[in-house]
Amino acid sequence: MDILSHLTPMFFGLIAAGTLIGIIFGAIPGMTATMAVAVCLPLTYAFGLENGVALLLGLYVGGISGGMVPAVLLNIPGTPSSICTTFDGYPMAQKGEGERALKTGIVASIFGGLFSAAVLFFFAPVLADFAIKFSNVEKFLIILLALTVIASLCSNLLMGIFSGVLGVWLSLIGTYSIMEGGNGETRLMFDFMEYYLIDGFSLLPVLIGIFGLTTVLLDAETGFKGDSEHGRISLKGGKKFSFGVFKGQLTNLVRSSGIGTFVGMLPGVGGSAASVLAYSQEKNFSRDSSQMGKGAPQGIVSSEASNNALTGGALVPLLSLGIPGDSTTAILIGAFTLQGIQVGPLFIGNNMDTWYLIIIALVIANVLMFGIMYFAIRHIAKVIEVPKYILYPLIIMMCVVGAYAINYGIMFDVWTLLLFGVFGWVAHKIGLETVPLIIGFILGKSAEVYFVKSLESYGNYSIFFTKSPIAMFLWVLIAVSLAFAIYLNIRNRRQPEIES
Amino acid sequence: MESQWLSLFDVTIDFDQSHLFFPRIVTWILLILLAAILLTRYRLLVPGLKHAGRVLAGREGDFDRKRFFGTLALTTVYFYMMGVLSDVFPNTGYSFLICSIVFVFLLSLLYVGQLSRRLVVIIVLNALIAPAIAWYVLAQLFRITLP
Numbered sequence: 001m002d003i004l005s006h007l008t009p010m011f012f013g014l015i016a017a018g019t020l021i022g023i024i025f026g027a028i029p030g031m032t033a034t035m036a037v038a039v040c041l042p043l044t045y046a047f048g049l050e051n052g053v054a055l056l057l058g059l060y061v062g063g064i065s066g067g068m069v070p071a072v073l074l075n076i077p078g079t080p081s082s083i084c085t086t087f088d089g090y091p092m093a094q095k096g097e098g099e100r101a102l103k104t105g106i107v108a109s110i111f112g113g114l115f116s117a118a119v120l121f122f123f124a125p126v127l128a129d130f131a132i133k134f135s136n137v138e139k140f141l142i143i144l145l146a147l148t149v150i151a152s153l154c155s156n157l158l159m160g161i162f163s164g165v166l167g168v169w170l171s172l173i174g175t176y177s178i179m180e181g182g183n184g185e186t187r188l189m190f191d192f193m194e195y196y197l198i199d200g201f202s203l204l205p206v207l208i209g210i211f212g213l214t215t216v217l218l219d220a221e222t223g224f225k226g227d228s229e230h231g232r233i234s235l236k237g238g239k240k241f242s243f244g245v246f247k248g249q250l251t252n253l254v255r256s257s258g259i260g261t262f263v264g265m266l267p268g269v270g271g272s273a274a275s276v277l278a279y280s281q282e283k284n285f286s287r288d289s290s291q292m293g294k295g296a297p298q299g300i301v302s303s304e305a306s307n308n309a310l311t312g313g314a315l316v317p318l319l320s321l322g323i324p325g326d327s328t329t330a331i332l333i334g335a336f337t338l339q340g341i342q343v344g345p346l347f348i349g350n351n352m353d354t355w356y357l358i359i360i361a362l363v364i365a366n367v368l369m370f371g372i373m374y375f376a377i378r379h380i381a382k383v384i385e386v387p388k389y390i391l392y393p394l395i396i397m398m399c400v401v402g403a404y405a406i407n408y409g410i411m412f413d414v415w416t417l418l419l420f421g422v423f424g425w426v427a428h429k430i431g432l433e434t435v436p437l438i439i440g441f442i443l444g445k446s447a448e449v450y451f452v453k454s455l456e457s458y459g460n461y462s463i464f465f466t467k468s469p470i471a472m473f474l475w476v477l478i479a480v481s482l483a484f485a486i487y488l489n490i491r492n493r494r495q496p497e498i499e500s
Numbered sequence: 501m502e503s504q505w506l507s508l509f510d511v512t513i514d515f516d517q518s519h520l521f522f523p524r525i526v527t528w529i530l531l532i533l534l535a536a537i538l539l540t541r542y543r544l545l546v547p548g549l550k551h552a553g554r555v556l557a558g559r560e561g562d563f564d565r566k567r568f569f570g571t572l573a574l575t576t577v578y579f580y581m582m583g584v585l586s587d588v589f590p591n592t593g594y595s596f597l598i599c600s601i602v603f604v605f606l607l608s609l610l611y612v613g614q615l616s617r618r619l620v621v622i623i624v625l626n627a628l629i630a631p632a633i634a635w636y637v638l639a640q641l642f643r644i645t646l647p
Contacts, residue, residue, distance in 0.1 A: 046642030158540065162533040169526050176519035185519040188527075213575070220571045223564035224611060389611035390622070393604040394630050396575060400582070400596070401638060401646065409645040411583045418579060422572070429552070448522040452513060461509040 003353050006050045007360070014047070015361055018055040019368045022062020026069070027383045028391065029076045033063025034328045035215060038208045039395060041335060042402040049339040049354060054361040056335055060328050061113060061311055061365040065373060068105040068304055070384050072098055078384075081307035084279035088292060088299030095295055096239065099377065103241035104297045105304040106373045108253065112305035113366035115257035116264065116312025120319075121359050124348060128320035131345035136457070137467040140450035141474040143443045146323050148478050149266055150436040152485030155492075160485075163433040167440025168447060174200025180449045196412045204334045205403040205416040206441060210434055211327065212399040213421025216392045218428060224388050245297045252282050252298055253305050260306030264313020264325050278306030312362060319347055319358070323443065330438050338406070570610045578603040586647040593639035593646035600631035 018040070025036035036059045044052030067079030072089035085105060092101035134142070147164040154160025173189055174197055176182030189197050246253070256278035263274035282302035283289045292299045314325030315332075322344035324330040336343050341351065348355045373380060403417040404410070427434060454463060465475060513521050538545065554560040578599055585595035605627035612619055638644040 042638065042644060043642070045644050158533065158537055162530070162537060165526060165530050165533060169523070169530055172523045172526060183515055183518050187519050187523050217568065217571060221563055221568040223567055389608045390626055392611060393607040396607070397600045397604060397631060397634060401634065401644070404647055405644050409647070411586070411647065414579050414582070418575060451522055452518060455511050456513055459510055459512065460506060461511060462506050
C-alpha cells in the first residue's frame with residue numbers, strides 16, 4: 001500500500017506538466033524528446049525518484065507524440081520517429097484534412113503507448129529474472145551484443161563500430177575505481193588533467209552537450225533558414241475526424257505497435273527505424289495500399305502506433321538489464337543514478353513500488369497525452385510558430401543548469417558540456433554515429449569490470465566462448481547481427497549501381 | 501592436447517597494472533578501426549578536408565559563419581564569466597542570473613533576422629523574465645545549486 005502514498009497530486013501534476021512540455025518540444029522541428037528530457041533533468045534534482053521519473057516519462061511520451069504536429073502541418077518530422085507520418089499526414093493536410101490526420105495519429109499513439117506499457121509490465125520482470133543468473137562473462141557479452149546491434153544498424157558499419165568503441169574509450173578516462181575492484185590508478189590522461197578528470201567525464205554533461213548544444217550549433221550554421229518560413233496549413237474546416245477511420249485497422253494497429261515495441265527493445269535502434277519498418281509492413285500486407293503516400297489514414301496509424309510503442313519497448317532493456325534502448329532512455333539512466341538507484345536485473349525485485357509507479361506513470365502519461373492533444377490540438381499546432389531565437393538561448397541556459405547541478409556545483413562539468421557540444425557537431429560532420437557513441441560511453445565502465453573480473457576468475461580468454469550455453473547463444477546473436485549488417489552494407493552499395 | 505591448445509589463451513592480470521589492461525585493448529581496437537576507415541576512405545579524405553576548410557572560411561556553401569562562431573564565442577564567454585562572477589557572489593545563483601540575462605539577450609539578437617522595435621521589446625522581455633523565473637524556481641524554490 002506504500003504505492004498509494006506516492007500517488008499524490010504532485011505525482012499527477014508532474015506527469016501532466018512533463019507530457020505538455022514534451023509535446024511542445026516534440027512539436028518544434030529540430031527539438032526532440034531526448035532534448036526535452038535532457039533540458040528538464042535538473043528539475044528532478046529537487047524531487048524524489050518517483051516524482052522525478054514521473055516528470056521524465058511524461059516528457060518522453062509527450063516528446064515522441066508531439067512530433068506528429070509539424071509532420072502533418074509542415075511536412076517536417078518534429079522528431080525522427082515521425083518521419084513516415086509526413087508521407088500521408090501532409091497530403092491529408094493539403095486536402096483540408098489536417099485535424100483529421102492529427103486526431104488519427106493521436107488515437108494510434110495512445111494505442112501504441114498502452115500496448116508497449118503492457119509488454120513492459122509483463123516482459124521486463126521475466127527478462128530481469130533470467131538476467132539475474134548471468135555471470136560476469138554473460139554480462140560482458142550482453143554489452144558486446146548491444147554495441148554490435150547498434151553499430152550494425154548504422155548507415156556505415158565501420159563508422160558505427162568505431163563510434164561505439166570510441167564511446168567505450170572515453171568512458172575509461174579517469175580512475176579505475178577501487179569500489180569496482182580496481183587499483184585506484186588513473187589512465188588515458190596527462191598528469192595535469194588529474195585534478196579535473198579523476199572521476200572521468202560525468203555522464204549528464206556529455207549527454208546534454210551532445211543532444212542539446214550540438215542541435216543548437218547545427219541549426220546556427222544554417223542561419224535558422226527553416227524557422228517559420230514554411231506555409232502552415234490551417235486546421236479549420238475540412239473533413240471532420242471520426243473513429244470510423246479505424247474500421248479494419250486493428251491488425252495494422254497491433255502489428256505496428258508490436259514492431260515499435262520490439263524495435264524499442266533493441267538498444268539504440270531509434271524511432272525512425274520503428275516508423276519506417278511499421279509503415280513498410282503495412283504497405284506490404286494491407287489489402288489496399290494504393291493510397292498510401294497520397295493521404296491514407298492507415299499510413300499515419302502505422303507510423304504513430306509504432307513510434308509511441310517505442311517508449312515502453314525502450315524501457316524493457318533499461319529496467320531489466322541496465323542497457324538503454326534509445327538515446328532518451330540513456331538520459332533516464334542518468335536520472336536513476338542521480339537518485340542513487342542502479343538499474344539492472346535486480347532493479348525491479350528490489351524496488352517493486354518504483355516499478356509499479358513507472359508503469360502507472362507511463363499509462364497516465366499516454367492517457368494525458370491523448371487528452372491534451374485530442375482536445376487542444378488547434379492550440380498546440382501554434383507552438384510550431386515559436387521562433388528559435390527565443391527558444392535556443394533558453395535551451396543553452398537550461399543545459400548549463402543541468403550540467404552544473406549534477407555534481408553539486410563543479411564548473412568543469414559546464415565546460416564538459418561545451419566540449420561535447422562541439423565534439424557532437426564535429427562528429428556529425430565527419431559521419432560518426434552519436435547513438436552508438438553514447439551507448440558505448442554509458443556501458444564502457446561496466447564492460448571493463450565484467451571483462452577484467454571474468455579473466456581474473458578464469459584466467460583464460462576462451463571462457464568467453466565456453467562458459468555456458470547462454471554465452472554461446474550470445475555469440476551466435478553477435479555473429480548474426482554482424483552478418484546482417486554486412487549484408488545491408490553490400491545491398492546499399494549495390495542499390496545505386498542498379499539504379500544508375 | 502586440447503588443454504595445451506587452450507593454454508595459448510591463458511592470461512594473468514597484474515593488479516598494479518590492471519587499470520591499463522582493458523584500456524590498452526580498447527585503444528588498439530580503436531586504432532585498428534581508425535586505420536581501416538582511413539584505408540577505405542582515403543580518397544575522400546583530402547577533398548573532404550579541403551571542402552570543409554573552404555566552407556568554414558565562407559568561400560563555399562551556405563555556412564552561416566556569423567551565427568555559428570557567434571554562438572561558440574558567446575557561449576564560451578558566458579561560461580567563463582559565470583565562473584568569474586560565482587567567486588564574487590558565491591552560493592547565491594546571482595552569477596547565473598546576471599550572465600544568463602546578458603547571454604540570452606545577445607544570443608537572441610544574433611539569431612533574429614530583421615530587427616524591429618517590437619522584436620527588440622520581445623527579446624528584452626524574454627532575456628529579463630526567463631532567466632529570472634529559472635533562477636527563482638531552481639535556486640530559491642528547489643534549492644538547486646547554481647553558479
